[in-house]
Structure formats: C-alpha cells, structure tokens
Amino acid sequence: MTVKNPIAKLSVWLVLLIWSIAVLYPLLWTLLDALKNNEQFFLNMPWALPKAPLLWSNFTYVWSKYNFSTYFINSIVVTIGSTLLGMILSAMTAYILARYEFKGGKILYGIYISSMMIPFALALIPLFFLLNDLNLINTWLGLILVYAALNLPFGIFLLVGFYKTLPKEIEEAAIIDGTSHYGTFFRVMLPLSQPGLITVLITNMLNNWNEYFLGVVLTNDPAKYTLPIGLAVMQAEMQYRVSGGRYSRDCSSRRYRRSSSI
Amino acid sequence: MKTSAKMWKRNLFIASFIIPTFLFFCVFTVYPVIQALQKSFYDWSGMSENSEFIGFDNFIEMFKDPIILTAIGNDYFLVVGKVIGIMMLATFFAVALTRFKLRSSGFFRAIFFIPNVISVVVIGVLWNFIYNPQIGFLNAFLSLFTKEKVDIAWLGFPKHTIWMLLPPTIWAGIGFYMILMIAAIVNIPASYYEAANIDGAGQWGQFRHITMPLIWEQIKVSIINIVITTLNGSFVIVQLMTNGGQPDNTTHVMGSYLYRMAFQQYHFGYGAAIGVMILVISMITTLILQRILRQETIEMS
Numbered sequence: 199m200t201v202k203n204p205i206a207k208l209s210v211w212l213v214l215l216i217w218s219i220a221v222l223y224p225l226l227w228t229l230l231d232a233l234k235n236n237e238q239f240f241l242n243m244p245w246a247l248p249k250a251p252l253l254w255s256n257f258t259y260v261w262s263k264y265n266f267s268t269y270f271i272n273s274i275v276v277t278i279g280s281t282l283l284g285m286i287l288s289a290m291t292a293y294i295l296a297r298y299e300f301k302g303g304k305i306l307y308g309i310y311i312s313s314m315m316i317p318f319a320l321a322l323i324p325l326f327f328l329l330n331d332l333n334l335i336n337t338w339l340g341l342i343l344v345y346a347a348l349n350l351p352f353g354i355f356l357l358v359g360f361y362k363t364l365p366k367e368i369e370e371a372a373i374i375d376g377t378s379h380y381g382t383f384f385r386v387m388l389p390l391s392q393p394g395l396i397t398v399l400i401t402n403m404l405n406n407w408n409e410y411f412l413g414v415v416l417t418n419d420p421a422k423y424t425l426p427i428g429l430a431v432m433q434a435e436m437q438y439r440v441s442g443g444r445y446s447r448d449c450s451s452r453r454y455r456r457s458s459s460i
Numbered sequence: 461m462k463t464s465a466k467m468w469k470r471n472l473f474i475a476s477f478i479i480p481t482f483l484f485f486c487v488f489t490v491y492p493v494i495q496a497l498q499k500s501f502y503d504w505s506g507m508s509e510n511s512e513f514i515g516f517d518n519f520i521e522m523f524k525d526p527i528i529l530t531a532i533g534n535d536y537f538l539v540v541g542k543v544i545g546i547m548m549l550a551t552f553f554a555v556a557l558t559r560f561k562l563r564s565s566g567f568f569r570a571i572f573f574i575p576n577v578i579s580v581v582v583i584g585v586l587w588n589f590i591y592n593p594q595i596g597f598l599n600a601f602l603s604l605f606t607k608e609k610v611d612i613a614w615l616g617f618p619k620h621t622i623w624m625l626l627p628p629t630i631w632a633g634i635g636f637y638m639i640l641m642i643a644a645i646v647n648i649p650a651s652y653y654e655a656a657n658i659d660g661a662g663q664w665g666q667f668r669h670i671t672m673p674l675i676w677e678q679i680k681v682s683i684i685n686i687v688i689t690t691l692n693g694s695f696v697i698v699q700l701m702t703n704g705g706q707p708d709n710t711t712h713v714m715g716s717y718l719y720r721m722a723f724q725q726y727h728f729g730y731g732a733a734i735g736v737m738i739l740v741i742s743m744i745t746t747l748i749l750q751r752i753l754r755q756e757t758i759e760m761s
Contacts, residue, residue, distance in 0.1 A: 217572065
C-alpha cells in the first residue's frame with residue numbers, strides 16, 4: 199500500500215533530501231575547492247564557487263609533485279595482487295568446505311569464521327616483525343600477502359554459502375562423464391560461481407584499495423606508499439604548512455614520521 | 461581396490477585445495493595472533509635481545525594507566541553513539557525508501573551508499589576540512605547566523621573532541637546498514653501490510669507491529685556488526701582526525717593507543733598487551749550483546 203497522507207510523504211522526502219545534500223555537498227565542496235587558488239581558498243566563503251581560471255593544474259601539481267603517480271601504481275599492483283590471491287585461496291577452500299565431507303571440516307570452517315572477530319590491531323605488531331624477518335617490509339609482495347590474508351575469512355564465509363546453493367547434480371554429471379575432481383572445479387564449478395566470486399571480488403578490491411593501517415605499519419618508504427597512505431601523509435604536511443594558528447598545534451607531521459630502523 | 465584408489469584420489473584433491481590456504485592463513489593470521497598473545501607477557505622494546513618475561517606486569521600496568529581508561533571509555537562512547545545514530549537513521553531511511561513508495565527512491569539509495577565506498581582516509585581528510593576553523597564550512601555556515609565570525613577549533617577541545625568523531629563515522633556507516641534493512645523489508649510479504657491496512661493500522665503501527673519484528677534479525681546482526689567493527693577498527697579515524705589521540709590524549713581509543721605505544725614509543729610488549737585487551741573486550745561485549753538481543757525471531761511463513 200502507498201502512503202496517502204501527502205504531508206507525511208513530503209516531510210519524509212525532505213529528510214531524505216537533506217541527508218543527500220549532507221552526503222553530496224562535502225564531496226562537491228572538495229572538488230570545487232580543488233580548483234581554487236590560495237587566495238580564493240582563504241578569503242572567500244567556503245561555498246563560493248571557484249573563479250575562472252579554474253586551476254586544473256592543482257591536480258597535475260599534486261600528481262607529480264607529491265608522487266601520486268607512484269602511489270597510484272603501488273595501489274593498483276597491491277590491490278590486484280592481493281585480491282586475486284585472496285580470491286583463489288578462498289574459492290578453493292570454500293568449495294571443499296561446502297561440498298566434501300571430511301574429518302575436521304566443520305572445525306576448519308569454525309576457525310576461519312571466528313577469526314573474523316579478531317581485531318587486526320592485535321596482529322599488527324607481530325605482522326610487522328614477521329615481514330621484517332622475511333625482508334618484506336616496503337615491498338609489494340609483503341602488502342599483497344598480508345592484505346590477501348586479511349580478506350580470506352570473509353571470502354570463505356561468503357563462498358561457502360554460495361557453493362551450497364549450487365545444485366549437486368551438475369557436479370555429479372561431470373564426475374560421471376569422467377571429469378577429474380580438478381576438472382570439475384576449474385571447468386564447471388568455478389565458472390558457475392561467478393556471481394559469488396564477483397561479490398567477493400568487489401568487497402576485497404574495495405578493502406584492499408582503501409586499506410590504510412596495515413599499510414602504514416608495513417611501509418615506511420614513500421616509494422612504496424599506497425594512495426591512502428600517501429594522502430594521509432600529504433594532508434599532514436599540508437595542514438602543517440597551510441593553516442596556522444590553533445588548529446595546527448596538534449597537526450605536525452610528526453605522527454607520520456616513522457622510524458625506518460627498528 | 462578400485463574404491464580405495466578413488467578415495468585416495470579424493471583425499472589428495474581435498475588436501476591439495478585445503479592445505480595451501482590453511483598454511484597461508486596460519487602464517488599470516490594464526491601465527492601473528494599467537495605471537496601477540498605471547499609477547500603481551502614480555503617487556504619488549506622491539507629488539508629481540510631486550511625481551512624479558514614479566515608475566516602479567518603489562519596488564520597490571522594497564523589498569524593503572526589513566527589513558528587506557530579514557531581509551532576504553534572512548535571506545536564505548538563511539539560504540540553507543542554509532543549504534544544509536546546509524547541504526548536510527550538507517551532504519552528510518554530503509555523504511556522511507558521502501559514503504560513510502562517514493563518515485564526517487566533509487567536515486568536516494570545510490571547517493572546514501574556513496575560514503576561506504578570511500579576510503580576511511582578520504583573521509584578523515586574531508587571531515588578535517590569541514591571542521592577546520594579557518595577554511596572549513598562548518599564555521600562559515602554557523603557564521604551566517606551570528607554577528608561575529610565563528611572561529612571554533614572543532615577538534616581542539618580536550619573534553620569534547622571525541623564527539624566530533626561521531627558525525628563522520630555515522631555519515632560513512634549508514635549506507636551499508638540501510639541496504640541490509642532494505643533487503644529485509646523488501647522480503648516481507650505485501651499481504652501483511654494489506655491486512656494491517658484493512659485493520660486500520662497507520663504507518664507507525666505497521667512499522668511497530670510488522671516491519672520491526674520481521675527485520676529484528678537484521679537489526680541484531682547490524683548492531684553486533686557495528687559494535688565489532690567499531691571496537692576493532694575505529695582507531696583509523698581517530699588516528700587520522702585527531703593526530704592519534706590529541707588533544708592531551710583525550711581522544712585515544714584502544715587501537716590508537718596501541719599504535720602510539722608500539723610504533724612510536726617502542727613499548728611493543730605493552731602494545732601487544734593492549735591488543736589482547738581489545739580482543740578480550742570485544743569478545744565479552746559481543747557475548748553480552750548477544751544475550752541482551754536474544755529475542756524470539758519471528759519467522760515468516
């Protein structure tokens with residue numbers, strides 16, 4: 199049934215409108231501010247539109263001056279690597295856990311699922327030393343391995359659920375036709391699980407692309423920063439430089455200066 | 461003979477699919493966690509030769525550390541604030557976008573989800589700008605209503621800065637939970653609402669007696685999820701927005717204090733103990749919560 203009362207409908211619609219402005223305006227504001235020069239930035243009202251000439255050069259400036267091209271490449275490599283690795287590993291395990299009965303299967307599933315509860319701050323310190331010992335600090339491989347591991351439990355959780363919904367008959371038919379276990383998985387089940395894999399792909403990619411904290415701990419060389427780290431460092435430096443007065447008191451870039459020799 | 465060969469093949473297949481993942485998981489998750497548990501009993505500055513077993517001393521020290529108490533308080537402040545803020549708004553939006561049959565609901569749904577795909581770093585930077593006393597639009601907006609130009613350093617008050625972290629986290633969190641609720645509401649058979657309508661129940665009555673009980677399971681899952689992710693992950697936004705606990709260590713949460721202790725002051729043992737504490741706290745909280753929220757879930761027939 200639809201709501202008949204137009205006043206109720208209108209007021210609900212108004213609330214929704216206000217919230218969409220609250221979501222969109224800050225994003226738009228940042229974009230517009232990015233096109234201003236310093237004078238407009240500081241003297242005009244924050245919502246004043248940028249005046250011509252629009253400073254598109256701000257983008258190229260940041261891109262080249264602040265090494266964003268390097269961060270970008272790092273982010274792409276790390277995201278693709280960790281997402282693929284995490285997906286393959288979780289798909290293989292999820293398939294077995296969903297389809298094959300064997301001793302310890304339930305326990306294994308329980309271990310993976312309960313590890314989703316573990317705060318990763320707990321593992322932060324040992325991970326740093328583990329990667330240090332493996333000489334993987336400041337490497338793509340190090341970040342790829344850690345990020346892939348981080349997403350493993352969720353991928354397994356989601357894909358086990360998905361493989362359970364696929365009809366068993368398809369698999370049995372493949373086995374009767376003489377396909378090996380491996381063939382059944384790679385040629386039949388993996389293509390069939392595409393929708394589930396895509397969900398995992400999207401969530402993992404978002405997580406890995408946006409990941410900040412492990413990256414901060416596991417890299418200390420600007421040449422290996424990913425985009426979120428580069429952005430955070432840049433913001434710290436800029437604030438230090440740009441805004442004098444009260445605010446900058448606690449915004450020294452010290453927080454991002456990490457020792458490279460522990 | 462043939463069957464045993466088959467079994468062997470099958471087991472080999474299972475092993476070859478299970479073991480690589482599990483080894484990988486052990487190295488990068490299980491091992492670090494065990495290490496953290498162990499190191500929490502050591503006085504350890506990062507160099508292995510300096511590590512010394514001190515039993516529960518780290519934990520005893522923790523109970524005497526006033527910043528830890530503030531941090532735990534802040535953790536729970538964020539948990540409560542986020543649960544209330546996110547759940548109320550997300551439920552409202554979900555109901556509004558499904559039960560009110562607005563023509564533009566797809567548009568709103570898409571917009572409300574945007575903050576969920578944005579990196580937490582971008583959110584931190586964005587809200588730092590909003591709060592900025594000179595160039596932020598919060599002050600400029602308030603100045604419209606006052607004679608003098610408002611000049612508040614929003615992130616500079618020792619007592620209230622933690623409040624300033626609620627808007628960004630709620631702003632960023634709503635979309636996902638709203639989608640969860642929408643999925644649940646859409647699954648409720650329309651006939652329930654029709655029947656209620658005939659019985660003369662208004663919109664509010666329908667919400668209380670049909671929608672609410674039937675999406676209770678989702679609400680429960682959402683609350684627990686908010687609690688876990690907040691206790692385990694809110695230190696990222698704290699680190700980004702308040703310079704890791706500033707001003708005067710009043711905005712620390714457990715995670716940001718762990719980072720400070722371990723990676724800036726090199727008390728790795730103490731840091732590991734804080735990590736263990738986070739684990740214990742979030743486990744206890746989840747257990748208690750599950751008890752409290754245990755209410756018969758009504759099944760749709």
